Amino acid sequence: MRGLILAAMAGLMAQASSALAAEPCTAPDAGAAETLDALFRAAARADGPAYFALFTPDARFVGTDPHEDWDMTAFHAFADPRFAKGRGWTFTPVARRIAFTGEGCGRYAIFFERLDNAGYGDTRGSGVLVRTPAGWRVREYVLSFAVPNARAEAVVSAIRAKP
Numbered sequence: 001m002r003g004l005i006l007a008a009m010a011g012l013m014a015q016a017s018s019a020l021a022a023e024p025c026t027a028p029d030a031g032a033a034e035t036l037d038a039l040f041r042a043a044a045r046a047d048g049p050a051y052f053a054l055f056t057p058d059a060r061f062v063g064t065d066p067h068e069d070w071d072m073t074a075f076h077a078f079a080d081p082r083f084a085k086g087r088g089w090t091f092t093p094v095a096r097r098i099a100f101t102g103e104g105c106g107r108y109a110i111f112f113e114r115l116d117n118a119g120y121g122d123t124r125g126s127g128v129l130v131r132t133p134a135g136w137r138v139r140e141y142v143l144s145f146a147v148p149n150a151r152a153e154a155v156v157s158a159i160r161a162k163p
Contacts, residue, residue, distance in 0.1 A: 029109070108128055113126070
């Protein structure tokens, strides 16, 4: 019986330890923010090689259009022709939060940022960065519009109307 109790206690301690290890932390790491800033600079310059070098090979980019849920092959197909014409896009970070988690509180960076864009106005970006031997790389990026609650019904009606 004593062995069973000790085994149960050990199991509970392991679960508690795992739960604590999974808690996000806020360890400062300028490299994660710098990767996001470099991403925006490369897009604004229409520098495709620099831009795509900041993504992991298995990354996804989710854009504002319902059909924009791209793996890197599909995202290249969209972006490369634009970049080749010297046409990038400019989003300026206004505010950003980054939390670090995983394997000693630093394998992953989960971010949320408010962005300004000349055409779209106030937008949002969120996603996950992964620390790689080459530095932080984007694993998932989600771009979205900020819709004021007072205008949500009109926006939803416009979407449902389908052209």
